[in-house]
Amino acid sequence: MDDCLFCKIAAGKIPAKVVYEDERILAFDDIRPQAPVHTLIIPKAHYASLNEFPEGEASLLGHVLFKAREIARAKGIGETGYRVVLNTARDAGQEVFHIHFHVLGGRRLAWPPG
Ligand code: 5GP
Numbered sequence: 300m301d302d303c304l305f306c307k308i309a310a311g312k313i314p315a316k317v318v319y320e321d322e323r324i325l326a327f328d329d330i331r332p333q334a335p336v337h338t339l340i341i342p343k344a345h346y347a348s349l350n351e352f353p354e355g356e357a358s359l360l361g362h363v364l365f366k367a368r369e370i371a372r373a374k375g376i377g378e379t380g381y382r383v384v385l386n387t388a389r390d391a392g393q394e395v396f397h398i399h400f401h402v403l404g405g406r407r408l409a410w411p412p413g
């Protein structure tokens with residue numbers, strides 16, 4: 300996807316503070332952090348949102364979640380707590396239409412979310 304911001308980040312065409320990378324996923328810190336820890340995890344393959352995500356790629360979702368746990372531990376919030384957020388479509392406030400998971404923590408997070 301030539302005009303996708305996160306595809307460009309995945310391809311290294313736009314700089315990001317990379318936290319973790321392998322052949323399937325990339326994790327990088329959010330440019331406008333909403334908490335002391337705010338990292339985004341994306342599959343390198345382009346899927347606009349959970350709504351477009353193929354069931355055949357289900358193992359990729361598990362991979363993302365276990366890496367979220369690893370990143371939370373590495374950033375020192377594994378035990379104090381963190382939230383993994385997947386905003387999907389308008390009412391959830393999705394702004395970037397390349398599926399991404401937020402890993403948030405380092406402060407008390409309100410519930411229910413706004
Ligand atoms: P959404 O609202 O779509 O779930 O989240 C999009 C997230 O991407 C936002 O938290 C926003 O701050 C982040 N973001 C937008 N543009 C960039 C960018 O160029 N670099 C990084 N690292 N994060 C970005």
Ligand code: ZN
Pocket residue numbers: 300303304305306307344345346396397
């Ligand atoms: Zn993309």
